[in-house]
Amino acid sequence: MDTFVTIGQAFDIGEGEMMQVEVTGTKVAIANVAGTFYAFGDTCTHLDCSLSEGDLEETTVTCACHGSMFDVTSGAVLQGPAKKPEPSYRVEVCDGTLRIEV
Amino acid sequence: MPQTFVIVGAGLTGGSAAVALREEGFEGDLVLIGVEPEVPYERPPLSKEYLRGEAPFEDLLVRPPTFYPDQGIETRLGIRATKVDLEGKVVELEDGNCLPYDKVLIATGGRNRRSPIPGLDLEGVYDLRTVSDADRIRWEVAPGRKAVIVGMGFIGSEVTASLRMLGVEVSVIARSKLPLDRVLGEEIARVMESIHRDQGVKMVFEDAVEAFEGSGRVERVRTQGGRVMACDFVVVGLGIEPSTEVVAGSAVRIENGIIVDEYCQTSVAGIYAAGDVANHYHPVFDRRIRVEHWQHAIKHGQAAARSMLSSHKPYDEVYWFWSDQYHSTLQYAGFAPDWDELIVRGSLQQRTFVAFYLKGGRILASVGMNRGKDVRQSMGPIKAGVQVDLARLRDEAVQVSDLAES
Numbered sequence: 001m002d003t004f005v006t007i008g009q010a011f012d013i014g015e016g017e018m019m020q021v022e023v024t025g026t027k028v029a030i031a032n033v034a035g036t037f038y039a040f041g042d043t044c045t046h047l048d049c050s051l052s053e054g055d056l057e058e059t060t061v062t063c064a065c066h067g068s069m070f071d072v073t074s075g076a077v078l079q080g081p082a083k084k085p086e087p088s089y090r091v092e093v094c095d096g097t098l099r100i101e102v
Numbered sequence: 103m104p105q106t107f108v109i110v111g112a113g114l115t116g117g118s119a120a121v122a123l124r125e126e127g128f129e130g131d132l133v134l135i136g137v138e139p140e141v142p143y144e145r146p147p148l149s150k151e152y153l154r155g156e157a158p159f160e161d162l163l164v165r166p167p168t169f170y171p172d173q174g175i176e177t178r179l180g181i182r183a184t185k186v187d188l189e190g191k192v193v194e195l196e197d198g199n200c201l202p203y204d205k206v207l208i209a210t211g212g213r214n215r216r217s218p219i220p221g222l223d224l225e226g227v228y229d230l231r232t233v234s235d236a237d238r239i240r241w242e243v244a245p246g247r248k249a250v251i252v253g254m255g256f257i258g259s260e261v262t263a264s265l266r267m268l269g270v271e272v273s274v275i276a277r278s279k280l281p282l283d284r285v286l287g288e289e290i291a292r293v294m295e296s297i298h299r300d301q302g303v304k305m306v307f308e309d310a311v312e313a314f315e316g317s318g319r320v321e322r323v324r325t326q327g328g329r330v331m332a333c334d335f336v337v338v339g340l341g342i343e344p345s346t347e348v349v350a351g352s353a354v355r356i357e358n359g360i361i362v363d364e365y366c367q368t369s370v371a372g373i374y375a376a377g378d379v380a381n382h383y384h385p386v387f388d389r390r391i392r393v394e395h396w397q398h399a400i401k402h403g404q405a406a407a408r409s410m411l412s413s414h415k416p417y418d419e420v421y422w423f424w425s426d427q428y429h430s431t432l433q434y435a436g437f438a439p440d441w442d443e444l445i446v447r448g449s450l451q452q453r454t455f456v457a458f459y460l461k462g463g464r465i466l467a468s469v470g471m472n473r474g475k476d477v478r479q480s481m482g483p484i485k486a487g488v489q490v491d492l493a494r495l496r497d498e499a500v501q502v503s504d505l506a507e508s
Contacts, residue, residue, distance in 0.1 A: 047151070047426075053475070054474075054475060055475050055479070062478060063474075064473075064474035064475045066424050066474075067397070067422065067424070067474070067478065080144075080400075081396070083161070
């Protein structure tokens with residue numbers, strides 16, 4: 001389904017930073033990794049903490065609560081305690097506007 | 103000749119080592135022996151999500167049960183290994199079978215400490231280590247029932263929180279002055295105490311159990327200080343002692359667990375130990391430490407696997423763990439048996455803080471509540487082991503990860 005939703009301006013998220021947005025009831029985290037944007041589920045699959053409040057290092061996000069690590073490019077679990085991956089969403093930047101596919 | 107590696111102990115460490123051995127390309131025979139009937143699982147939820155009925159047992163498994171046969175890992179579960187015979191190079195099982203080995207990893211963990219308290223065997227008195235222990239406690243839980251928790255370490259604190267969350271009336275008795283004060287120090291322990299108090303937990307400190315009493319089943323706890331606490335059930339959490347029997351009396355050196363170097367190697371070649379049972383040398387803290395936490399269990403098991411495959415990489419992970427109690431997450435990184443200064447960022451009163459334990463100007467450990475990011479970032483400066491500028495340490499504007507730089 002090619003439903004892209006506009007979520008904001010790219011310049012709102014600095015390099016190495018993350019932001020939480022809500023798209024049709026789903027909490028999504030957007031990460032800016034050296035100018036490339038990635039979108040993934042913001043709710044940690046372990047115990048529901050917000051991943052955008054965690055730490056972003058290159059393409060790895062670390063949950064602030066229990067240290068689960070996910071690959072922001074795919075949503076894959078890199079280190080537990082989480083065992084289930086995060087959903088991953090396509091992102092496009094059009095004229096400085098961030099849109100994600102849901 | 104393919105080699106045979108035997109892992110004694112199928113907890114998180116043994117399971118993680120088995121996974122790592124296959125991931126690192128070990129193609130020999132691999133046997134995993136466990137006294138519990140289950141494939142390796144993680145214990146932290148047993149005092150929290152699992153105890154509260156929020157997570158099914160399957161969520162706790164290190165790998166699904168099919169993983170082991172798929173990976174050619176032979177599991178011997180529900181059976182105790184009685185001895186590692188160093189001369190015969192076999193692991194003896196309680197059913198009389200012997201498993202030959204080329205290398206052995208001992209990951210037997212620990213068992214709950216049981217002090218000789220009268221009435222400890224009464225029905226309704228529990229301790230918590232295994233999933234069946236947790237199941238037994240779950241059966242007792244109902245709103246309005248009365249529980250007494252003995253000991254306020256991590257197990258006692260977390261079980262207290264979980265039972266309160268389920269509506270159980272909880273009273274606590276502990277020898278310590280405050281919850282977790284030995285690990286966290288008085289200032290932080292006071293925060294923990296206030297959290298339990300806010301939740302309506304009745305706490306008695308600096309007292310101990312004289313006897314559990316009741317006719318057939320526990321009905322009350324009598325304390326050395328002369329108190330009588332009525333209850334429907336009891337959970338005892340007095341810590342663990344390392345399970346070293348498989349090498350007792352052998353050339354494998356035992357002292358507060360099995361002594362290993364930074365490569366998980368015991369005093370006998372070919373015999374390794376990791377996890378709760380291993381009193382290991384840690385290069386960052388330059389001493390031997392025995393640690394009983396989740397992340398260490400995994401990483402130490404992986405380190406042992408690497409060493410068994412002859413890689414020469416020391417285990418120098420900075421310890422890190424969490425403890426969820428009610429809706430607060432406490433995190434701790436490093437290791438500080440004692441310290442000369444505690445520096446706090448944030449507010450203890452508002453329960454949002456990170457605190458640093460220092461000795462001689464060096465950060466040995468940090469603890470945080472609801473500031474997990476700062477605790478994780480402190481692992482760099484802790485590992486670096488350098489003196490930090492105290493003014494910068496106090497300054498919220500300085501990122502914790504940058505503290506090692508001046």
